[in-house]
Amino acid sequence: MRSRLAIKRWSRQALFLAGGLVVGAAAVSMAFLADKAQEVLKALLQLSPYIGLALTPLGFGVSVLLARTVFPNSQGSGIPQVIAALQIEDQERRTALVSLRVALGKILVMTLGLLCGASTGREGPTVQVGGAIMHALGHRAPYRQGGFLLAGAAAGVAAAFNTPLAGIVFGIEELSRSFETRTSGLIIGAVIAAGLTSLALFGDYAYFGSTAAVLPLGRAWATILAGGVVGGLSGGLFIVIVTAFARGLPGGAGAAIVRWPILFAMLCGLGVALAGMNGDPSIFGTGYAQARAVVHAKADIDYWFAPLKFIATTLSTISGIPGGIFSPSLAIGAGEGSLLSLVFPHAPLGALALIGMVAFLTGVTHAPITAFVIVSEMTDDHAMIIPLMIAALVAQATSRLLSREGLYHALSHNFLARAQEKIA
Structure with a gap:
């Protein structure tokens, strides 16, 4: 009996770590796509600043069309979908918000939006994509699926900004508004795995670079x-x-x-x-x-x-x-x-x-x-x-x-x- 419980515990930890690695890779890929999209847009605007007057409206229209018809529930940041999914017990309704199809659409249409000049970021979408990846793993395992979803979302923040502590805090303060000791260690493990993936591919860096700003007392x-x-x-x-x-x-x-x-x-x-x-x-x-x-x-x-x-x-x-x-x-x-x-x-x-x-x-x-x-x-x-x-x-x-x-x-x-x- 004890051996079965040990195997179950270790297999769950292995899934969390493996999921964290995949989330980290996804976050790095999204960062690469976002940067390239903005580089292309900048090059186009250097040809003529008036290009945006046609490109941006057209891009917005196509993006919303895709989000509404091909990839429903991919609209907006993605964080509200994860918060809602954490509160939905019905598995089918939850999956509709954080499916791999939604995650794929999020990546593709987010990139299109940035290419066309949208004033948006990739970090919120990384949360939904990270949650979707971990949810897909949890969906095939007899474990607490809410923990998988929460861990994936937290790992997404950590990998997107290279801020592991913020990823954990975000998962507790913003996503779950609670702290469960049964899943805390597993969430930290997923964040570590995602962070290590980002470090391996991007190296150790501060998102805005190291600063020494000080506000004198007075x-x-x-x-x-x-x-x-x-x-x-x-x-x-x-x-x-x-x-x-x-x-x-x-x-x-x-x-x-x-x-x-x-x-x-x-x-x-x-x-x-x-x-x-x-x-x-x-x-x-x-x-x-x-x-x-x-x-x-x-x-x-x-x-x-x-x-x-x-x-x-x-x-x-x-x-x-x-x-x-x-x-x-x-x-x-x-x-x-x-x-x-x-x-x-x-x-x-x-x-x-x-x-x-x-x-x-x-x-x-x-x-x-x-x-x-x-x-x-x-x-x-x-x-x-x-x-x-x-x-x-x-x-x-x-x-x-x-x-x-x-x-x-x-x-x-x-x-x-x-x-x-x-x-x-």
Whole structure:
């Protein structure tokens, strides 16, 4: 009897580790595809900035068409689908949200969106893809399948950002909102396996590069409060707008969007293209380049970047195309840090950028621990950890004035409702 239990335990651990390796490989592949898509777009825009006025709307229309007809449940970030799947007991309904078919569609259509200029990221999609891979393994094994799904999603975050600690924290704080000792070790094992795969292929690196930003104790700490409030309000506004469109606008406007979703997506794409006409290619895509430049204070400050990136990301999100908001949120936050330098010119720009990144990400997700842990790991800057903690708490309190729930959990209700309708 004991030998059977031991074999079962070790086989489960082997499946988690094997799944983690596959998730890590998938995350690296998605990073490669995302980078190449943005390189191609940048080359096209260098030929003529007006190319985006045709390419982006067309790409949005095709992406939404594929997401609605060929790969249903691949829309948006993918994190709300994972949250909903964790709460669904019916195996068929759960699989519909995190199947391998959905994962394949997520990768393909996410890449297409970035190629056409969508202001989206790959990290949220990596969570859904990671969850789908582990769910497929768990579906064929007599174990707790929720644990497999949670482990895959957490491993996806860890491998996407090269932030193993943030992956674990994200799984507990944002996805499950609980901690199960029976699966904690297995989740950590999957995160380790995914992280090792990323390390083997990409090497040891900090997502935004190592920084040494410091916020001197004293008057400069007023920037923490200001940054937290700005990030919280703008993040809360983002939630309000996105959830309003997700639930359906009232009146004729809402009816028109439901009737012509492809046309609406194309109009959103046109808006993104117009926002990107200012000449900064970081308005499109993840916004990584601009955010990194601000964090390291190696670029002229573009005070229009934050509002234009906010508009582009909002339009990309409400359009319904597959794509995440993690990276764009960090880019918006870095841009808001740049704006804070107008009021606090003597504060280090790098420190302002980190505060803005944590504040906006917290404002959107209502996951303060994940926000300050992930930014700290991505920049290898531990001197800022206390200011970032404070900024996260201020941003969460401020964002809740506009929305009681974070974006991912608010959107997950739609997927849960649809699952219940199908069961009924």
